[in-house]
Amino acid sequence: MKFAFTLSLAATMALMAPPHASAADSTPSTKGLQSTKCLTSSNNNSNTDLYPIKSEVKYATLFSIDYHNTYKVVNNLSTKDTYVLYQCGSDKPSVKDASAYIPIPVTSASAWATTAAIFLEALGVQDDIKNLGTAPSMVSACLQKLLETVIEPFNESNSTAVDQQEDTNTVVFSMPGGSDSNITNTAYSVEYLEPSVLGRSEWVKFFAAFFNAEERANTLFESIDTNYDCFSTKANKEYNDIRPVIAWTNYAAPSEYNDNKAYWQVSFADYKYDIVRDAGARMLNTTGAKSTIFSTAKAFLDALEEVDIVIDESFESYPYTELLKNYGISDPSKVDYSWVTTGRVFRPDRIQSTAGGLGWFEAPVAFADALLQDLIGIAHPKFVKDGYNPIWFRNLAKNEAVNVITAADCTDIYAQRKNPVSECSSIDFQTPNPSDSDYSGVEQNETQDLIYDISKSKIINDDDNKNSSKSSGAISLKLNAFGSAVLASVAAMLGAAAM
Structure with a gap:
């Protein structure tokens, strides 16, 4: 096997x-x-x-x-x-x-x-x-x-x-x-x-x-490349000075696979940086490591202090209130994290099969321009006049519904898979209004930074609990090529979140 x-x-x-x-x-x-034909003795000419x-x-x-x-x-x-x-x-x-x-x-x-x-x-x-x-x-x-x-x-x-x-x-x-x-x-x-x-x-x-x-x-790829460049150019022109900070996160409940100890994670895969940057947003950096794992919810939340949008990739899908509890927030009315107060917590599970397979592990890899369009849509939801409904991302705070795909949705069984993206050149990007509620808590990006450095977090620079061990802070996790491949294999087969 x-x-x-x-x-x-x-x-x-x-x-x-x-x-x-x-x-x-x-x-x-x-x-x-x-x-399309095999060679024969009569046309076998090297x-x-x-x-x-x-x-x-x-x-x-x-x-x-x-x-x-x-x-x-x-x-x-x-x-x-x-x-x-x-x-x-x-x-x-x-x-x-x-x-x-x-x-x-x-x-x-x-x-x-x-x-x-x-x-x-x-x-x-x-x-x-x-x-x-x-x-x-x-x-x-x-x-x-x-x-x-x-x-x-x-x-x-x-x-x-x-x-x-x-x-x-x-x-x-x-x-x-x-x-x-x-x-x-x-x-x-x-x-x-x-x-x-x-x-x-x-x-x-x-x-x-x-x-x-x-x-x-x-x-196909030329169309993807051209459309992606159009989206990136327009997004960075319109949103250069109002870039929300996005964090890709993951919660792992205690289990036999982690010594029955929960952990929290912030991911910084290179392709995620690409789409966040090109969507006119900022990536929460993890100080150079491919991902950072936290052993306490407090350390994790401190790292998310300046985050505007959270994209949860936890293996298991949780209702919004339960997810917040898993993140260490029992009463959302008593915290002032921007991503909580504005309800901008997303999960890439909007499209699913009846068995719970995620479309996130299929088409977004092939269609980079459609993926970028989705990221622009959650970073700047009014980038089109009438608003944008993401293809793969679902707002957990709004309890948005899952779209279940079945065989009955197929209209042409042997046709080339269509790219779900919109034609960028036909979209008139709307200039953002910083006072709009969608940007509540988003700081003006006067320095034009494309990365928000996680090292600003006090839990990493100066742990306020002087008696705590180093394990209460961030643990860098670096994978060799084989380890990454194994995790990616598990992700592709089981639907787990990729790093």
Whole structure:
């Protein structure tokens, strides 16, 4: 089995596995695909460039693609794996230190992570998906529909069965950290480790190389890049001197996984800094560490003293009043934290599957411009004239409802997944009024800082409880590449909050 983790839903998934059948909702299109046919003895000419449309990597730092006439070399720069993709029917090339040789275009693929599945859907190659992991957590309506009739979930309760399922695929898109020795058809994708938000979305080009879908990937990513730049430019022009401070937070209740000791966390993933900055807001910095863990609620709250907006990513979803208690606030009327008094506490769980899977772990990775639009919407809710309703973020203080997606919401089972974003060029950004209630407590950013330094917190600089141990303050948490990958794997499979 690809992962050493066992899911509590595994037995249920095994029972839910549908028979393989075909769906007749639509016919898969070949538009935007190149070299869709295998070579034969009559056209097997190594001097002919089979891939005139190529993808160039602009932002992503964890993969590269090198093109040759009849094959491509795709490098995962994080795992140091090399995948040789050669046109079916052509002679298999010899590439030094190749991790896998995979004939293309792939017509039978599987994916363990929900993010990988969404990239395949965004490319419109979901007709080639044979198996999916964590199937009940899938939020995409059309992938849910395909899971009813065409795609078979991995039988995660039986490692032997999983191996057999994987062997029937041309390629298995997996995540590092597994213990399976059968890697001849495995390609690791680490889009969730990519530091920049646009770099994460650019992984669509990685997946496209396996399907000769470069034209589709280039067209999609160019539109994302252009729209993202428009949103960022407009937001930073309008909101340069009134930037609310945003903190990404997490509460972990006592459990066997943390020695029965609760902890509180502030996250500072690089991609989050990107979208907060580009949304015309400021990121609560964690003094250079990727995240800061607090062992007391007091230390945690002191760190949030100047925060205007909280985005809660706790593994478990709590009602607003219970969340405040978990954060150490029993009576919100007796505190003056801006994020409490204005009720600006959000959670990225607005879109869910019936099984509780979060859309947050799917489309936002692929569509950076839509994610930026959402961040602008919660940082500056009146950036459009009639107000903005976020796609993925739900206001807990307002008890906003969850939007449950089902297979019935799918209208075209084989169409390319549509980007949910608005066209930025058509939006007339509204100039903010500092006296508006939405900005209550937000300090004018006279220095134009893009980061609010958490080191200003007295609990870090000068703990007012002189008798307390160092554990009452902040604990820096730094993960090596493997640790990050493992946590990201758990996040993608179980729906846990990414760092």
